[in-house]
Amino acid sequence: MIGAAFGSVLAGAQRGDETAFVRLFRDVQPALLRYLRVITSDAEDVAGDTWASVVPGLRGFRGDEEAFRAWLFTIARHRAADAGRSRNRRPAIPVDPNETVLTEAAGQPAAPDTAEVALESIATRRALALVAGLPPDQAEIIMLRVVAGLDPGDVGRIVGKSPGAVRVTAHRALRRLAEMAQRAGVTQ
Amino acid sequence: MRPPDATPNEMPGIPFPGRPGGEHDEPLLDMLFGVRVLPPDAPPEMHDLARALAALAGPADPSELAGEAAALAAFTRYASPAGLSPRSPAPGPARHRRPAGRRTVRRARLATALLGAAAMIVSIAAAYTGALPEPIQQVAHLTINAPPPAVSHPAPKQREHDQSSPAARPGSQPAPPAQPAVSASGAAAGSTTGSAPTMPGSTGHLACGPGPWQPQSLPPVLRSALPKVTCPPSATPTPTAKATAKPSPTPSPSKSALATAKATPGWSG
Numbered sequence: 001m002i003g004a005a006f007g008s009v010l011a012g013a014q015r016g017d018e019t020a021f022v023r024l025f026r027d028v029q030p031a032l033l034r035y036l037r038v039i040t041s042d043a044e045d046v047a048g049d050t051w052a053s054v055v056p057g058l059r060g061f062r063g064d065e066e067a068f069r070a071w072l073f074t075i076a077r078h079r080a081a082d083a084g085r086s087r088n089r090r091p092a093i094p095v096d097p098n099e100t101v102l103t104e105a106a107g108q109p110a111a112p113d114t115a116e117v118a119l120e121s122i123a124t125r126r127a128l129a130l131v132a133g134l135p136p137d138q139a140e141i142i143m144l145r146v147v148a149g150l151d152p153g154d155v156g157r158i159v160g161k162s163p164g165a166v167r168v169t170a171h172r173a174l175r176r177l178a179e180m181a182q183r184a185g186v187t188q
Numbered sequence: 189m190r191p192p193d194a195t196p197n198e199m200p201g202i203p204f205p206g207r208p209g210g211e212h213d214e215p216l217l218d219m220l221f222g223v224r225v226l227p228p229d230a231p232p233e234m235h236d237l238a239r240a241l242a243a244l245a246g247p248a249d250p251s252e253l254a255g256e257a258a259a260l261a262a263f264t265r266y267a268s269p270a271g272l273s274p275r276s277p278a279p280g281p282a283r284h285r286r287p288a289g290r291r292t293v294r295r296a297r298l299a300t301a302l303l304g305a306a307a308m309i310v311s312i313a314a315a316y317t318g319a320l321p322e323p324i325q326q327v328a329h330l331t332i333n334a335p336p337p338a339v340s341h342p343a344p345k346q347r348e349h350d351q352s353s354p355a356a357r358p359g360s361q362p363a364p365p366a367q368p369a370v371s372a373s374g375a376a377a378g379s380t381t382g383s384a385p386t387m388p389g390s391t392g393h394l395a396c397g398p399g400p401w402q403p404q405s406l407p408p409v410l411r412s413a414l415p416k417v418t419c420p421p422s423a424t425p426t427p428t429a430k431a432t433a434k435p436s437p438t439p440s441p442s443k444s445a446l447a448t449a450k451a452t453p454g455w456s457g
Contacts, residue, residue, distance in 0.1 A: 013263075016267035018260060018263065018264065018267070021259075021260065021263045021267075022256065022260060025253075025256055025259050025260070026248065026253060026256070029248070029252060029253055029255065029256070029259075030247075030248035030249070030252045030253070031245070033252050034244070034252075044254070044255060047255055048255050048258055048259070051255070051258075051259040051262060052259075052262050055259070055262045055263050055265075055266050056266055058263075058266075120243070120246045120247055121246075121249045123239075123240075123243035123246065124243050124244060124246040124249070126240075126243070127240045127241070127243040127244040127246075128244065130240060131244065142244075143244075145221050146220075146221060146241050146244050146245055147244055147245050149245075170217070170221070171214060171217045174217045174220060174237060175213070175217075177237055177240065177241075178233040178234060178236065178237040179233070181233070181236045181237050181239075181240045182232075182233045182236055
């Protein structure tokens with residue numbers, strides 16, 4: 001998240017500053033894409049639709065960073081629902097839970113930063129695959145809480161549940177994830 | 189069902205307070221959402237879970253930013269002077285953009301209203317210039333005080349000039365009449381005799397000639413609006429002595445012809 005500088009970045013984007021907008025985009029887009037990959041099978045297109053809807057209303061937005069994220073993820077959820085993809089088809093996350101870093105498997109040394117990035121990317125994809133194995137409502141709430149960084153109130157407004165129900169569902173999902181992670185050895 | 193009614197072993201899918209992994213781990217689970225460091229004595233599966241969640245919110249992969257160009261293009265489009273406007277919608281999470289169809293309907297309604305207003309203005313202008321068909325002109329006369337309709341007869345064979353003709357204007361030199369009929373417009377009559385009232389914009393004419401029509405056959409309202417014209421003895425009344433609202437290239441009568449017409453008995457108007 002951008003943090004304390006969010007206000008100035010948002011103001012810059014609202015004035016039409018492309019650099020500020022790019023900073024907003026790069027901050028939110030990975031979380032947006034990961035969230036959409038859990039709830040839809042066509043995450044890239046829906047993400048594009050989401051930004052196409054966010055841009056026209058950017059100048060009129062008022063709020064802090066969390067409100068901005070809540071607004072953006074609300075739009076994303078609506079766009080996914082509009083496309084009719086979020087309900088009938090489960091997302092397709094092309095991740096093998098046993099996937100390892102190819103360079104290590106081939107015994108080829110890689111630059112430390114490249115290897116680190118690759119490891120992180122693989123770990124992210126394997127974690128996404130784990131979450132995608134949860135029931136849809138649990139998976140969505142985990143993504144909104146963990147990836148989007150929203151509090152139970154905002155998540156409840158997005159998914160149509162009370163904050164208490166969100167909290168209970170999230171805890172249940174985490175317990176299940178813990179069991180799945182232990183079995184799959186995700187982080188090893 | 190309350191917890192005392194069943195043991196955790198009987199309902200393993202439901203977390204009870206006394207069950208391992210039940211509500212006792214909730215503080216730990218809440219800590220996971222903040223991606224905070226778990227205490228060292230936390231169960232190993234919780235540490236695994238914490239690492240998985242940290243990976244879930246890990247740094248961006250370059251492939252995840254592939255849509256940046258498209259988003260930036262959309263932003264640039266809207267950031268142009270015609271784009272990001274203060275009136276742009278969606279000021280908050282609960283607001284959505286207004287469908288484009290509504291704007292189209294609004295524009296169509298506005299265009300229809302403008303067209304209607306323009307048609308009304310044109311109609312009123314036509315009414316005051318006496319260019320409307322007779323029944324409509326009569327209605328306009330009664331409702332908005334437009335000039336009365338000009339009296340016309342079917343199959344007119346001759347047309348007389350109107351006020352737009354140079355001869356109709358005072359002081360101008362009239363051209364010799366091209367027809368044997370004698371006509372007098374309201375304006376011309378007014379300019380020569382000073383007795384015939386003319387309505388603003390009136391273009392009615394009277395022509396002398398053979399035929400059954402006489403001004404007395406008009407309703408009093410219309411008759412009072414017509415100029416008093418008398419036909420000269422030599423001038424044979426046209427069968428279609430009429431008043432018309434249409435402009436005509438026919439030249440106006442000369443002053444002498446009008447004087448002769450006034451001297452003719454039988455035209456009382």
